[in-house]
Amino acid sequence: MWSQGWTSLRDAQEWAVPALIGADQDVIIAASTAAGKTEAAFLPVLSNLLNDTSTAGAVLYISPLKALINDQWDRLSRLCERLEIPVVAWHGDVSASKKQRFLKSPEGILLITPESLEALFVNRGSSLPGVFQNLRYIVVDELHAFIGSERGKQLQSLMQRVETVVGRQLPRVGLSATLGEMSLAQVFLRPNNPEQITVINSTSTGQELQVQVRGYIERPMQQVVADHGKRQSSEEDATDEETEESGSKVAIAGHLYKVLRGHNNLIFPNRRQEVEWFADRLRSLCENDGVLNEFWPHHGSLSKELREDAERALKAGDPPASAICTTTLELGIDIGNIRTVAQVGCPPSVASLRQRLGRSGRRAGEPAILRGYCRERVLTDQSDLSDQLREGLVQTVAMIRLLVAGWFEPPRSKGMHASTLVQQCLSTIAQMGGASAAQLWNDLIASGSFASVTKGDLMLLLKGMGEKELIVQDSSGLLLPGELGERLINHYEFYTAFTSDEEFRLLRDGKPLGSLPVSRPLSKGQRIIFGGRRWQVQDVDLEAKVIVVTPTRGGEPPQFDGLGAQIHDRVRMEMRSVLSETAPCPFLDKQAQSLLQEARQTFHALGLGEKSIVGSASASHLVTWQGDYTNDALALLLRHVGIQCENSGLFLDIAFGAEDSLKALRTVAQLDVSNLEPILENVENMIREKWDWALPRPLLMRSFASSHLDLQGAVEIARKISENQYQ
Template sequence: MSIFERYAPFIQDFIYRNNWESLRAIQAAAGDAIFNTDENVLLTASTASGKTEAAFFPILTLFSEDMPSTVGAIYIGPLKALINDQFMRLNELCEEAHIPVWHWHGDVAQSHKSRMLKNPSGILQITPESLEAMLLRKHALIPKLFGDLRFIVIDEIHSLMRGDRGGQTICLIERLCRMAGADPRRIGLSATIGDPTAAGEFLSYGTGRGTVIPKIESKGVKWRLSMEHFYISQQNQPDEKNTTEGLPVLDDKTDTAPEHADAGMGYIFEHTRGKKCLVFVNSREECEAVTTTLRSYCEANHERDRFLIHHGNLSAAYRETAEQAMKDEDTFMTTCTTATLELGIDIGRLERAFQIDAPFTVSSFLQRMGRTGRRDLPPEMWFVIREELPEPRSMLPETIPWKLIQGIALIQVYLEERWVEPPKLDRLPFSLLYHQTMSTLASSGELSPAALASKVLSLKYFHRISQEDYKVLLRHLLENDHIQRTDEGGLIVGLAGERIVNSFKFYAVFQENEEYTVRWGSQELGTIVTPPPKGEKIAIAGHVWIVEEVDHKRRLVYCEQIKGKVPAYFGDCPGDINTKIILRMRDVLREDKKYPYLMKNAVARLAQARLTARNSGVIDQPLICLGGNMWCLFPWLGTYAFFAMERFLKLKCGDRLGLRGMDSSRPYYIQFTMKVSPQEFFAILIEEAEKEFDPLDLVYQGEVPVFEKYDEFLPPELVRKGFAYGILNINEMKSRILSWKELIH
């Protein structure tokens, strides 16, 4: 029997209705793995390849043959927008079979949730944070809701494998299965997995099952890719067109942005006209600034506003307005967005994606470009790299266009090697340990210390946490009243802990800033951090507003809309760049290779950067003299190994080198003055790197390097240990230093 024949009749009808002539490779492979094994399954295939349907066609077939008596499948999605989108798609599929589909996150109406609690059945779509809230607040109902749970589908699993949120998701699944007495299979979905074997192991944590990873032969896909460079403060030149001899011709209009405009913004403004596009940026602040600027261009050109905005701090109404507008086939709007529209969501016939500056990861680049290329169009992305024009007296490292080089490196490592960042599963997750300890205690009620340790430390994600470290944590929490001991010797949540656990912000393990809700009349616009005083301006939802009133007690800001521009601030947005990308950046500067996607300005800027790099020796020598006793070190290391190098220089070598005035531009270079020769510099570094030392030696005296959300509630010694052993990449740093031995002979 073929996989198609094995499908339930209503699935076959759905396929006929959609005029599919044959099953895609991913659907046939998924059907085989789900129907014919009892293992977990990891499905990896390109975006828009039908992974969701591939997973649910066999699941729903099995349900139609033997309907679960409770919720039978949980779909965990990382974003509300993705869940909203999949809710619509799955409803259409399940309607005929009368299999209910429920969605559950912060924006879903309470009435919908209440119906699910009364009639637990079918499929539940939920975010990790809402699942946390459910285990905490509805723990007594878990057996009734999930006693016959058979599948857990984790979408965009790659997005959960580089930090605490993925660990939280795996912990929640384990806890839920124990509480419900269920043993569901897990199915992971992703378009961008760098190490499928490690991802399969992560997916199977705590299940006792293996993971089947079908090999999917993918057809070659042609990309439409371009990258252009602009100086922010330089006016557009009238002859700058998006056409270059020998390069892809994507449009032939000159840039007609307002005079004295930011050239890069004008380029985007012109080439989104009459099209449906996304403009990706790397932070919420930049998202606000770009949207405001592009809207001002509409006004200057007497055009209607054709720009929308979408990021995590906006209210549900603004986000959903953008999502619906983008799905409308007859609406030609452009949405400026962060990673919130990067994953999964199908927004129809999207013609073009723009990326301002380089993203931090290959995974992000692939996901963002994958938003386009649907409905038989080729994937199309335009990189717009902007930098301030270097001052005539700028020092060498500031004259290299790092974002341009980074963008090229991200593209090249994928084109040449199909390389994507591997999962980061070797941290010491003490922040998450605090979170899951408090959540477990709050949902279970009183537990003996041994029972609490057994419940928490047996969660597979905490396999690197020792019993001794857990005792240190519990003693600290007792001292600070986050937990307290009962007269019978058991443990319960303490008064200080209740304030944390009872806040809705407790459900998330990713870092959030203290936020104020911004209101305009009856509308909620979104949230901001540290609002300005009355009479000052703020930027949110792509417009500028004047603050009328700030209610600090209720954390509300009331405002009125005005014209103009003002920077927005939502908190820091750090990027984690892999060493592989940094090394490929060095090769970009070193090689003479031409990249067919570079446009006219970018070609010229790259040639200029290569000339500068060769003349200065930076591609062959990691240490360059900037004049006098001012030096610059180019370690060519990723973010966390770079962190380690900075600390190693200061704490292990600083006195011997006579190091002063250290200034880093992470993760590209470190500037400083020193009192030794280059030969002595390398000799000292190598000598110190060859000595055995404790990673804790790279934590500053008295420093408590708070890195994750709940680090502030941990004992300082665990914060230091987690940072030194789980964040700093000391092995990679040492390896790089020892490779410099040849420089001292």
Template structure:
């Protein structure tokens, strides 16, 4: 690895010689990939960075090889590198690789998360590893634990690698991660180099600025993404991306069972319930089937993933739990039921295939209804245009600010009521804007105040003190599900509604792709005991209703499809026929020059077909209160209006609305999905959720467009 590159010295020569020896001789690599080469200089210089590459693009090595070289060259001691992942399973998967790489230099790596036994944790505290793999929640648990001397343990930290950083940045776990990193830097007493690893995103520079936190603009930073110098998204060969319309989940199971026999297939579904139903159907058809989703026990998922890795002619059916970089072996094919919520998710899933030399990346979409077909076609159309969603941090994370203030009081025992802001270095949500949150915490007894010092109060003890405040370090509240056990074996968890609904005959559950009959329910300990039976089980889980809402861009792409645009992928004759029918049925609901308001037909509803997405439509319904039907639930495609609306009224209200957009109203019951909302004044909790339900830009864009009024007669059947 000493050749020159375009007349320049080989960047690999900057790595530690012992590391290069093993890259060549132990891994057998003739040279590094472009991303791995380009990451060497900025990471050795101590710059913050985001490394972008598709799934299986070598991002872990791109980060670790330079950091391990710095570790040796600068004689770092103690735990000097933290490697943070969003999933424990991903950490488990990465540990053997990092143990191997560190061992080449006589260094060590270790794993710390909620499943690690107490004895192993004590050893880690006693014999600090050079690289610690962990989650943000476990990192914070170490900061607040009475059993960890956090100042001593973290004193050597020099760098942190955040794997799947895009998965963090798009939700509240990202704000939690940034806040914990700011506190960690203050404990360490120096800036910590931040390196994010990400799949393709639409705004890599903004993602890097976000990752830098309070250091943005003060520390050098670089996006490393060699593939972005070429075409961002390279279309696979014709035929490798296929869209089919099968009409039902039962038909999807028939197609999966019949096609690609002898291959290893990964099927993605968009809900746990769908995973369970499809898994059961495939098993009844004699297909070797494994399941993976968040409500299955850790052991159940591990057994499925291990068996799938070793098998050949089989299927694993999963939610997004297998979307990230967990290795499930050499896949032949990815199959998608309907469509994922984002182009970025599709890219992650597509990247699970094509890793074997001579194979290509592929994905078969099976639409089970017309809505799924339209969603898939819209997503593929956006993808073919080279568009990927920008990763945007959720607005106004006041509930995370409340959690962080409580966690800081737990960590430091006593915090000055004028000094707490310094712990986050001026990071927006945790600076002066959190003052009303602090006042509320004090007023409600979550925090006590004595002689200018804040400390944990009785209300925080009551609400979050269970098991040494473990609940305080978790950003999300787990749904109040019941644990399902067969004997002593934990199968997973289920929605309590399945245990309380009126049923005729025995109560049966569907979990892990099998039916179970309930034999005993331990209500006080939230446990349910079952035994296996043949068929008849039901699956159900709760969730926030807007989680699957389509974005403005996806909804507009759906309109483009209805107007005749077709993604450049293979469509079966069934898909072509179903799309043609959908276009005929929707001909009066779409217009290339603007939006459409329809009146009449089979019902008396007046609908404004914005094709602006759920959040924009919810914003429009809240803004146009004089025109919108107050009893409606907005959809991705339309807003329901008053029956007696006139074009003149519309013109006036639309003009006024464009000047004064309103946030959607929030049902107070929805606040239960916002953890720590109880630690906020209700008005602030509702304002936080309302800001996240809104799409002001999409709503404004819809209001600016021309509107066509269409009136049907009853015979039109509209």
């Protein structure tokens, strides 16, 4: 502290000392990005290790990312260099000799990912009591990133298994961005005793926030093609790519180049291909001006070396560097001081926007700067309702307003994640050289990690695993790895509880159209939007990851296609508020103000403040102002009662008029949604998590519904609309 020139501790750092110094309680430290959470935890934790030297002391630090471990290793090594406390990073890129040294003398700070910790359990199960005997704390970094995911379930299970191995409860310390519902973090960190956790919530006020959202009009395709044809007749070397580049994207790239050059910035388009497009365009603009390139792409498909090049350029800061990136730069890897965060298109969520903006304005006295760029189409008689209501722009405005108000999406924590339980059963059996059903219950479920799993569910799961040859049972009742289970446990991919979102290839008449990630329930006959056209799903091949489609009728699809992100109820309600108001929005430029005004005129003209169903006698739009978990569930329930419809984001497209739609909603309002079989029988893509293929169908349905649908919310909204009570 002396060498760093600190004159005081931040509030969270001060409050953490009495909470952590005794290693006798669970603690959550919640603060904004760059608020000193790492020091808040480790100053008292390291003091504890130094105060009591009668036995060796160790800390298990668990992080979601290898890159973050490398970053924290550097930071903690500097903190510990005078204390003679070793700091050891443990992941796939760390040498075996360094790991071996820790195993021989397990003390100090061990930085590890959940996957590497899982590998320790599987491969060194018998030696773990010795490895973990000196543990005094379990520290989980970026706690909020784990809640509500398969990986989070794995982490909860692993923390409990560590305590089972050492034979005592260890203080758990969670480091998190501030959460709207802190109770979710408490339940996650200690499922069986959340109320005993000490919560330290930093009250440090954020710095000034400067926001501008710019609107852009996308010219009609016919005009772009016509202009392109004129150029081609005069320029023989013109290419088809120029058609794509002649719209609003070029204007956005030009503005980014103009306002961002000379500083460090982050630019977030919503799609990987747009990351590449903007990186290429901005680099070309640098070349055209004869200046050094300042723009670097950063996404998960790039090689580690290329990603690290971008990170080094940002960290160096001189010359200036901007990264065009996906979510890869959202979490807490240190990339130095960022001046501006640019969001191209609508943010995926308020929480994501908040995480991104936490990168900006870290220096004292500097504001955080957010620049938004929204593309909308010229309205015609054929325009989709989404375009008429300027869905992308209005959603962006709603999310920024919620961000300023301090609201963001709570993690969806009710998921059953039975897939992860399959992995944890196999891992525990491997660790112990065999386990009974009772041991699996006590070690994995009784602790609260899988709170929605009953004893009956576990027996059904184990029976299914036996049928899949994942496990076998010997004459004494001991469960052992089966033939397939043995092979999978020994595979290097076993340790991860999750799979990345795989993209499905779209085929039409055997010809590929491209690929897209699918995060929504998918049924045959359903319509989807891709490549600026509407398609009907004819077949889904889960193993080959192929969707066979045919063209379907309909007007021009909307500019805004929902991006695949699951939008929360609160965001859609805020969109309703944005549209119902008349006052100008203070952070929109002139073009965006004009687009918002068009959307408000449509909202009032259709009477969407008073009614939920608009359209013709043969087709209608059902506007619920609910999020996608509710809308996806409502679309499934309407299809279940014979009404063809799709969730289009802000509204449901229904192939019937208002009267038939209301009648169907009354039927939905009376449904018993506890019987999942008939409701989900036509959903083709329920296998979403890594081990879902091993689940018996009843458990698969419950697990899928718990993570991806709000069926009860859908029944409730159907009742409100059908009774004309929805306001």
